[in-house]
Each structure stands twice: as structure tokens, then as C-alpha cells.
Amino acid sequence: MTCMCAEDTPSQQAVMSGYTTPKGALCYAELGTSIKKSGGHYIYLLETLGPLPAFLRLWAEFIMIRPAVSSVVALAFGQYIAEPFFSPCPAPEVLVKMLSIMGFSFVVAVNCWSVNWTSRLQILLTTIKMGALVLIIVPGVIKLSSGQTENFHKAFDTSSLTLDKLPLAVYAGLYAYAGWFYLNFVTEEVINPKRNIPLSIILSMVTVTIAYLLMNISYYTVMTSQDVLESNAVAVTFADRALQGFSSVIPILVAMSCLGALMGGYFAGPRMLFSGSREGQWPVLFAMIHIRRHTPLPALLLMYPMVVFMILAGELFGLVNFYSFSRWLFIGLTTMGLMVHRYRNPDLPRPFKVYLFVPAVFTVVCFFIVGMSLYSDSVNTGISFALTLTGVPVYFLLVQNQRLPLCFIRAFYTLTMKLQILLEGADLPGGADLLNLGLIKAFTAKLNSAL
Known part of the structure; x- marks a missing residue:
């Protein structure tokens, strides 16, 4: 799936996001090797900026970010399952949402049932995802090498790009790279984190960036920018034009890829809630596991209704803007916290260390994007901001002074x-x-x- 703003193209998004996200990934590699606790964003904010920003990140994760992220991927799953049966007409919205809820329910059931089954299914779905990428990339590269380059004559035309639409376009591009911080959720479970955390983050970012660029090149070889913008499921349209023999297979492979993304995100989410419970900022129930299944069943089930609600109430691109504001606000605060941590603890061992300008530039970019997005999509981002601030009275009533x-x-x-x-x-x-x-x-x- 390719998400985009109507004012921008995937090629521009790929370049902008591919330039921005590695800086954040390198910052998280340093944080993961210097602060050796699981919990990702939450624990880094707690250790650098204090308990209130950390709690607000935990609050936003539970009531907004995790449900919205899961809803976006689930809706993409439903879209790709339903779209081939109704193409070229759009699939009925009710059917897409029903299929989305069914797919998400399956993911929750597997996560609740067994950690081993979750891991095995995740490996299988990742393999399927890589197969889908190969099926999309190879035909496009073959056509491009044969001289079909007419769609690239103005590939980086920025005449239609406006400053007020830039944040929403970048949100859509950053969504394709999201996931580089999930390893930091399980720092304590990583073998030799000093070596494996930086290595894993760097290799995964390089792989994703190359795959995303090649996939968009393949799309643009076969389709014009207008075709991409008008398509409800880009991979389906691409398959109809370039893979007549496999056109019915590609949507299924992309849907399985979405299931894999759901599986990984929903596996990592409870780790942050566990860290919050361990630090005394979150109800203890979320840190419990099932006595026989050894899975975080309470956290998984208690988050389930919120995801279903967002699937029923939201739409894909609105949800991306909705949760991206809060997510990237806190990521910016986290990298700012890295600089504060450097200042407060200059002698702390840092097995992996980035130049100071890297977090500085990344923090400024994050704050610029979230600030401009309040103007670009004031409804979705404004609601996201307001919901984040509702955590302030909750913190002072329930956590700090009780x-x-x-x-x-x-x-x-x-x-x-x-x-x-x-x-x-x-x-x-x-x-x-x-x-x-x-x-x-x-x-x-x-x-x-x-x-």
C-alpha cells in the first residue's frame, strides 16, 4: 500500500522520508545502547525529560497511537481483500470494515494463544511480504530497463508542492518506514544489545529504504502519478497492468503483509505498557501474563475494543494524520531528550554514539512537521493534540499525588x-x-x- 497526499507523489515522499528517518533511527540506536531498559519511547522520556512527558507518551499510546496504528493496517488489509472483487469500482465501506475487524481479531487471537505461534506466523508473513515485494519490483525493473521511462520525465516536479501540505505528505511517507523503533521496546530481551541493536536498526533501515524506492520506481514505470493517486489499492492496479497472470495473487500477498505488520505491532505494544506498570505509572493489570499461555492477554484484550472502535469510526488517511501528530511529537521529544541526557551524563558509557547535529536536526524536523500539521489538518491533528493533553490531569490525579x-x-x-x-x-x-x-x-x- 502506498499512502500519499494529493499534493505529493510517492517518489518525493520516499526521498524526504528516506532522508529523515535514518537520523531518528541512529538516535534510537544510541539510546538503546546507553539506556538498557525495555519500553522504547516511554522509558527514554522517563530517563531524560522526566515522569510527566513519559506518562503522556504512555497515555497517548493506549488511548490513541496503538489503536490508530492497528486500525490503519487493518483497514489496508480489508481494502486489499475486498478490492479485487469490485475493481474498477471501490469496494463497499461496510465490507472493508468487517474484513478489517475479522483480520485484526485473528491477530489478537493468535497473540493471546501462544507466543511461539505468533513468532512462527510472523516469520511466515515476513517471508510472504518479501515475496510480494519481489513480484512488484522485478516486472517494473524489467520494463524500466527496456526503455519504458516516459513516466519519469517529471518525477521530481515540485511545482504542485505547497508548504501547508508538506507535513501530511511526510506523515504518509514516514508511515512506510515506521517500525525502526520497535526493537527498543524489548531492549532487555536482546542478546548483546550493544552490538545487535545498532546493527539491526541500520540494516533494517537500509533494506526498507531500498525496497520502498524500488517498489515506487516499479509502480511509476507502469502507472502515471495520476493513476497512483486515483487508485484505492495501488498494488491491485499495478498487478492488473503488469502481472496479468498473477493479478489475483498480489492483493492476497499484500493483505498477508498487512497481517504481518499488525502482528508485529501488537506484539510490541504491551511491552511499553509493562514498562509503565513496572515504573508505577500504569495499572498493574497491563503487566500481567496468562498463567498458562504466558501471553500478555490482559493488555491485548483491554486494547481490543478501542481498535475496533477506530476501525468503525475512522478512515485510512484521516487515521494516519490523527495518530502521526502525537507519535512524531513524542519522537521529537525523545531525540531532544537524547541531547539533554548527553549534557547531564557526559561520562556515561555510550557503545554507539552519533554526532550531536543528528538529533538536533531530527528534532527540529519533527517539531516543524507536527507544528505545520496542526494547520494542514487542524481537525485530526487538533483532536490528537487535545487527547494527548487529557493525560495531564490524569497524571496529577492518579500518578503523582493520587x-x-x-x-x-x-x-x-x-x-x-x-x-x-x-x-x-x-x-x-x-x-x-x-x-x-x-x-x-x-x-x-x-x-x-x-x-
């Missing part, structure tokens, strides 16, 4: 215990002290004082 009456804390404690029993949840190994954190700790303290 200014809640005893009856509320008792009710929350009871609800947690009931859900723990219902979902057969237990603390992760080494997490037995989690019951003494957060609201549970406040309940115990107030109860003791009352007695």
Missing part, C-alpha cells in the same frame, strides 16, 4: 482483582512487587491510615 477518595481506590482495586481472576493473569517473573505500585499502593496506604 488525590482520589478511598472509595474510588477500593473500587479500582476490586476491579483489578476481578479482572485478574477472569483473565487468569499473573505478574511477570520478577514483577511480584508490582502490586505495591501505582493506585494499589495508594489504596494500601490510605486503608492503613484509615484503620
Whole structure:
């Protein structure tokens, strides 16, 4: 799937995003080797800028970013499953959403059932994804080498590019590269992180950048920019023109690729929530695993309704703008935190270290993009900003001072215990002290004082 703004083309997006994201990836490689805790953005903000920005990132992840990201990929899955049956007409929206919910439900079920099955299916879907990329890239390269270059005569024409549309175009391009920070969610589980985190991030970024550029070159060899913009499912249109014998296979392969992206994102998400629970900023229930399945079933199931709601209420491109604002705001804050961390801890060992101008430039770019996007799409990005700020009173009421009456804390404690029993949840190994954190700790303290 290629997401784009009507004012921009995939080739321009690929170049802009391919130039921007490696800087952020290098910054996260340094953070991952110097701050040896799992949790990604959350733990880095906690260690560099303090508890409030960290909690807001956790809050945005749960109520907005993770559900919206999962919804976008699920909607793409539904679109590619339904589109071939209705082409050249658009597929019915209701059918696309139903298929999206079914695909997402399958991913949740597998993640809840077994970590081993999730890993095996992820490997299979990644293999299928690479096969789909090869099927798309090879025919385009063959046609290009045979002299079919007429669609590239004005490939980088920027006459239609306007400053107010640039952030939304970059959001769409950055979406294709998203995922370079997921390894930082599981830093403590990585073997030899000093070597493997930078190596994995750099190799994956190079691979994705090359694959994305070659895929767009292949698209543009066969299709004009107008064809790409008008297509509801670019790979389907491409297959109809360049792969007549495989035109029915490509949509299925792309849909399987979407399932793989869903699987990976939903596997990594609970790790951030676990880190928040471990630090006392998030309910302990989200850090529990199923006693028999050994999967983070409570976190997976409790996030499920929000994803379904966003699938039903949103549309693909609106959701990309909606969650991208908050995601890239906090990524910018994280790389700014890297510079603060350098200043505060100049002697801290850093096995992998980038030049200071790298986080500086990346931070400025992130803040420029999120600032301009408030003007470009004030509705979606404004709602995203407002929802992020709702975490401020939640932080001061529930996390910092816990200014809640005893009856509320008792009710929350009871609800947690009931859900723990219902979902057969237990603390992760080494997490037995989690019951003494957060609201549970406040309940115990107030109860003791009352007695």
C-alpha cells in the first residue's frame, strides 16, 4: 500500500522520508545502547525529560497511537481483500470494515494463544511480504530497463508542492518506514544489545529504504502519478497492468503483509505498557501474563475494543494524520531528550554514539512537521493534540499525588482483582512487587491510615 497526499507523489515522499528517518533511527540506536531498559519511547522520556512527558507518551499510546496504528493496517488489509472483487469500482465501506475487524481479531487471537505461534506466523508473513515485494519490483525493473521511462520525465516536479501540505505528505511517507523503533521496546530481551541493536536498526533501515524506492520506481514505470493517486489499492492496479497472470495473487500477498505488520505491532505494544506498570505509572493489570499461555492477554484484550472502535469510526488517511501528530511529537521529544541526557551524563558509557547535529536536526524536523500539521489538518491533528493533553490531569490525579477518595481506590482495586481472576493473569517473573505500585499502593496506604 502506498499512502500519499494529493499534493505529493510517492517518489518525493520516499526521498524526504528516506532522508529523515535514518537520523531518528541512529538516535534510537544510541539510546538503546546507553539506556538498557525495555519500553522504547516511554522509558527514554522517563530517563531524560522526566515522569510527566513519559506518562503522556504512555497515555497517548493506549488511548490513541496503538489503536490508530492497528486500525490503519487493518483497514489496508480489508481494502486489499475486498478490492479485487469490485475493481474498477471501490469496494463497499461496510465490507472493508468487517474484513478489517475479522483480520485484526485473528491477530489478537493468535497473540493471546501462544507466543511461539505468533513468532512462527510472523516469520511466515515476513517471508510472504518479501515475496510480494519481489513480484512488484522485478516486472517494473524489467520494463524500466527496456526503455519504458516516459513516466519519469517529471518525477521530481515540485511545482504542485505547497508548504501547508508538506507535513501530511511526510506523515504518509514516514508511515512506510515506521517500525525502526520497535526493537527498543524489548531492549532487555536482546542478546548483546550493544552490538545487535545498532546493527539491526541500520540494516533494517537500509533494506526498507531500498525496497520502498524500488517498489515506487516499479509502480511509476507502469502507472502515471495520476493513476497512483486515483487508485484505492495501488498494488491491485499495478498487478492488473503488469502481472496479468498473477493479478489475483498480489492483493492476497499484500493483505498477508498487512497481517504481518499488525502482528508485529501488537506484539510490541504491551511491552511499553509493562514498562509503565513496572515504573508505577500504569495499572498493574497491563503487566500481567496468562498463567498458562504466558501471553500478555490482559493488555491485548483491554486494547481490543478501542481498535475496533477506530476501525468503525475512522478512515485510512484521516487515521494516519490523527495518530502521526502525537507519535512524531513524542519522537521529537525523545531525540531532544537524547541531547539533554548527553549534557547531564557526559561520562556515561555510550557503545554507539552519533554526532550531536543528528538529533538536533531530527528534532527540529519533527517539531516543524507536527507544528505545520496542526494547520494542514487542524481537525485530526487538533483532536490528537487535545487527547494527548487529557493525560495531564490524569497524571496529577492518579500518578503523582493520587488525590482520589478511598472509595474510588477500593473500587479500582476490586476491579483489578476481578479482572485478574477472569483473565487468569499473573505478574511477570520478577514483577511480584508490582502490586505495591501505582493506585494499589495508594489504596494500601490510605486503608492503613484509615484503620
